[in-house]
Amino acid sequence: MAIHVESHSAVHAHDDHGHEHEHHHGNFWTTYIFSEDHKVIAKQFLITGMIWALIGGVLSVLFRLQLGFPEANLSWLKPVLGGWLTPEGKIDPEFYLALVTMHGTIMVFFVLTAGLSGTFSNFLIPLQVGARDMASGFMNMLSYWFFFLSSCVMFVSLFISTGPAAGGWVIYPPLSALPQAIPGSGLGMTLWLVSMALFIVSSLLGSINYITTVINLRTVGMSFTKLPLTIWAFFLTAIIGILSFPVLFAAALLLIFDRSFGTSFYLSDIYIGGEALPNQGGSPILFQHLFWFLGHPEVYIVLLPALGITSEIIATNSRKPIFGYKAMVGSMLFIAILSFVVWAHHMFVTGMNPFLGSIFTLLTLIIAVPSAVKIFNYVTTLWKGNIRFTPAMLFSIGLVSFFLTGGITGIFLGNSAVDIQLHDTYFVVAHFHLVMGSASFFGMMAGVYHWFPKMFGRMMDEKLGYLHFWLTFVGVYLVFFPMHYIGIAGFPRRYYTWTAFETFSGFADLNMLVSIAAIVTLSAQFIFLFNFIYNIFRGKLAPTNPWNSTTLEWTTPRLPGHGNWPGEIPTVYRWPYDYSKPGAKEDFIPQHIPYSETPESNLPHENDQIKLQFGDKPL
Amino acid sequence: MSEAVDFKIVEEPKRPLAMHPKKFGLWLFMASVFILFMAFTSAYIVRRAEGNWQIFELPALFTYSTIVILLSSVTMQWTYFAVKRNQRANAKNMIVLTSVAGVIFLALQWMGWGSLIESSIHLVGNPSGSFLYIITGLHAAHIISAIVFLLVVLANALRNRFNLNQIEMCTTYWHFLGVLWLYLFVFLTLLR
Numbered sequence: 001m002a003i004h005v006e007s008h009s010a011v012h013a014h015d016d017h018g019h020e021h022e023h024h025h026g027n028f029w030t031t032y033i034f035s036e037d038h039k040v041i042a043k044q045f046l047i048t049g050m051i052w053a054l055i056g057g058v059l060s061v062l063f064r065l066q067l068g069f070p071e072a073n074l075s076w077l078k079p080v081l082g083g084w085l086t087p088e089g090k091i092d093p094e095f096y097l098a099l100v101t102m103h104g105t106i107m108v109f110f111v112l113t114a115g116l117s118g119t120f121s122n123f124l125i126p127l128q129v130g131a132r133d134m135a136s137g138f139m140n141m142l143s144y145w146f147f148f149l150s151s152c153v154m155f156v157s158l159f160i161s162t163g164p165a166a167g168g169w170v171i172y173p174p175l176s177a178l179p180q181a182i183p184g185s186g187l188g189m190t191l192w193l194v195s196m197a198l199f200i201v202s203s204l205l206g207s208i209n210y211i212t213t214v215i216n217l218r219t220v221g222m223s224f225t226k227l228p229l230t231i232w233a234f235f236l237t238a239i240i241g242i243l244s245f246p247v248l249f250a251a252a253l254l255l256i257f258d259r260s261f262g263t264s265f266y267l268s269d270i271y272i273g274g275e276a277l278p279n280q281g282g283s284p285i286l287f288q289h290l291f292w293f294l295g296h297p298e299v300y301i302v303l304l305p306a307l308g309i310t311s312e313i314i315a316t317n318s319r320k321p322i323f324g325y326k327a328m329v330g331s332m333l334f335i336a337i338l339s340f341v342v343w344a345h346h347m348f349v350t351g352m353n354p355f356l357g358s359i360f361t362l363l364t365l366i367i368a369v370p371s372a373v374k375i376f377n378y379v380t381t382l383w384k385g386n387i388r389f390t391p392a393m394l395f396s397i398g399l400v401s402f403f404l405t406g407g408i409t410g411i412f413l414g415n416s417a418v419d420i421q422l423h424d425t426y427f428v429v430a431h432f433h434l435v436m437g438s439a440s441f442f443g444m445m446a447g448v449y450h451w452f453p454k455m456f457g458r459m460m461d462e463k464l465g466y467l468h469f470w471l472t473f474v475g476v477y478l479v480f481f482p483m484h485y486i487g488i489a490g491f492p493r494r495y496y497t498w499t500a501f502e503t504f505s506g507f508a509d510l511n512m513l514v515s516i517a518a519i520v521t522l523s524a525q526f527i528f529l530f531n532f533i534y535n536i537f538r539g540k541l542a543p544t545n546p547w548n549s550t551t552l553e554w555t556t557p558r559l560p561g562h563g564n565w566p567g568e569i570p571t572v573y574r575w576p577y578d579y580s581k582p583g584a585k586e587d588f589i590p591q592h593i594p595y596s597e598t599p600e601s602n603l604p605h606e607n608d609q610i611k612l613q614f615g616d617k618p619l
Numbered sequence: 620m621s622e623a624v625d626f627k628i629v630e631e632p633k634r635p636l637a638m639h640p641k642k643f644g645l646w647l648f649m650a651s652v653f654i655l656f657m658a659f660t661s662a663y664i665v666r667r668a669e670g671n672w673q674i675f676e677l678p679a680l681f682t683y684s685t686i687v688i689l690l691s692s693v694t695m696q697w698t699y700f701a702v703k704r705n706q707r708a709n710a711k712n713m714i715v716l717t718s719v720a721g722v723i724f725l726a727l728q729w730m731g732w733g734s735l736i737e738s739s740i741h742l743v744g745n746p747s748g749s750f751l752y753i754i755t756g757l758h759a760a761h762i763i764s765a766i767v768f769l770l771v772v773l774a775n776a777l778r779n780r781f782n783l784n785q786i787e788m789c790t791t792y793w794h795f796l797g798v799l800w801l802y803l804f805v806f807l808t809l810l811r
Contacts, residue, residue: 217640246658
């Protein structure tokens with residue numbers, strides 16, 4: 001039947017798979033702006049993400065100034081902040097809430113979701129699975145431009161007179177649902193919701209593309225067991241995204257209806273200024289359930305790509321195969337599954353049934369198992385390796401460190417009993433900034449340092465990279481380690497000031513240290529920015545395979561054109577971690593080298609794959 | 620030519636299993652739509668369990684619309700078979716018929732909302748009614764997207780271009796939305 005139809009000229013039997021892309025040159029607009037090429041889109045995501053990271057970082061330093069130096073006169077910031085400073089030169093308390101809200105939103109969604117997945121999934125998936133481009137270049141372009149639009153809306157919300165959303169990045173109703181509650185719940189919140197709706201569309205378009213590409217556009221020989229761990233990580237991240245972002249969309253849609261159309265999904269029995277609101281029968285806890293059903297998987301959307309990038313970089317720079325490839329894949333898969341059944345550990349103190357609390361405690365603590373497997377495998381990969389401390393490698397090791405120190409505090413927080421004391425204190429802030437924020441950020445930095453030669457065809461400066469690493473690494477610990485103590489002492493997060501409480505005045509100096517460390521850490525990022533921008537134009541030319549790596553992206557020309565490989569797409573014969581294979585001529589064998597070319601290092605089962613043929617008949 | 624030359628070493632890696640990427644993408648899109656409605660229906664269950672829940676009667680019009688959308692699935696499948704058998708005139712008629720059925724479905728849903736208002740169930744009020752409007756409204760929005768897809772297929776058909784993959788995707792999506800409505804209808808009937 002199908003043959004019959006295809007034989008008819010009017011019916012398009014369009015097969016993208018074997019399609020050879022023409023090497024066409026577009027104008028400026030189609031090449032750099034509305035490009036459908038995955039590499040250009042990746043760079044667009046990266047640069048937008050970096051701008052957002054800078055904005056998010058500056059916001060955090062602003063509120064750290066308030067926390068560390070509550071008495072300081074900040075009138076020198078008047079040109080920037082204008083009306084958001086009180087006449088005494090302090091940050092307006094309402095604006096402080098907006099600052100923490102926007103810092104969280106920007107970092108979680110715009111930097112570590114779009115900036116990380118958007119950059120590296122886009123850049124690496126086609127290059128590492130051996131595809132000419134994404135499954136749908138057009139959808140990929142749309143994904144970026146929805147993100148850009150979403151960014152614009154969020155950016156504009158920073159400058160409106162009532163200020164941006166200020167109800168925390170988790171936007172719990174009723175605070176976020178009632179414009180009367182705080183100024184930030186007015187137009188700022190509306191823009192936040194619009195921006196997030198656009199963001200969800202962008203994220204879904206991206207995820208659909210990533211999964212489709214990984215499954216359908218792999219080159220010949222690239223079976224799932226030969227995929228680099230980066231691709232596994234991006235693949236699982238995209239699946240989590242598809243399953244969780246629609247739920248956030250549902251939560252946001254109901255909130256929009258509550259805010260603008262008078263429904264009562266989340267609102268009930270509320271009195272403002274002594275007068276009762278008409279809304280009856282809603283449940284704010286319902287929002288928390290919906291939100292955290294996305295919110296928790298979101299943590300892994302942020303973290304898994306960083307873990308994938310790190311696996312790749314640690315194996316490459318230890319010159320050793322990754323320890324426990326299948327365990328790595330299995331643990332990521334397990335983490336992905338578990339991420340959907342632990343959401344209520346964010347809600348232990350909402351008055352939920354204590355029995356339910358025990359179940360969620362149990363499920364939460366189980367996550368420690370695959371996480372520990374991953375850390376164990378990182379360390380055993382490093383063990384007795386010929387370690388090359390490139391900046392990317394340092395950032396990857398830094399990730400492992402943060403993943404461990406931040407993960408351990410997760411065991412405390414995951415206990416429903418202990419959480420009664422620690423909930424919403426700086427202990428939580430310390431925990432997730434280390435395990436999710438800093439770890440993912442370090443994964444992202446590692447990725448930039450490692451794949452910069454492939455992205456821009458030039459090398460970044462190593463010395464500046466080391467300086468950037470050490471300042472950031474020490475800075476991050478100086479910022480977040482003291483926060484554990486502050487949190488155990490009971491400091492609640494999101495508070496504007498503690499100077500009114502005698503109990504909390506003892507930690508003023510520790511807060512000052514944290515703030516100074518935050519400023520130093522942010523300043524260190526400018527070293528990276530200089531290194532990055534300068535070397536895009538002036539860096540020394542990169543060799544095609546600067547790190548002697550095995551994966552397919554290093555078989556492309558220095559600056560791969562549209563379609564990635566000028567000739568045929570290489571065929572894959574082996575897994576991606578043939579480093580320091582005993583007997584091999586070099587300490588790495590790329591994936592596209594057949595076993596028949598490496599008889600000296602083949603294992604018996606690998607030799608079995610080579611068949612001797614006489615003419616066309618097997619011997 | 621000596622015999623030795625004819626000996627050669629071969630190593631044949633397997634071509635990985637692959638599906639048409641766009642069809643596959645559609646399945647993923649449907650998965651996310653499915654999750655969206657799962658979120659709404661589970662929120663509905665959670666909220667309903669809390670009490671203070673106004674019980675409603677689904678309007679009879681929703682039963683008719685269910686029949687219409689199920690019949691439209693038949694015509695949609697007919698379109699697909701017609702294109703496969705290269706019966707073009709037939710296919711065009713069936714696309715038109717399916718689109719019309721889609722519009723009738725939307726009209727019935729709209730009238731259903733009208734009769735809900737008559738029995739004083741409003742969007743603003745007890746969350747049970749609010750859920751009802753939002754769930755049915757969001758489903759209708761997806762039906763609109765499917766009708767747009769159908770019109771694209773129709774526009775192609777009128778220019779005598781029949782892309783079997785495109786029509787297959789349209790058919791899949793249409794069936795999916797039909798089954799989704801059936802789920803929502805049964806759900807809303809059983810858990811009022």
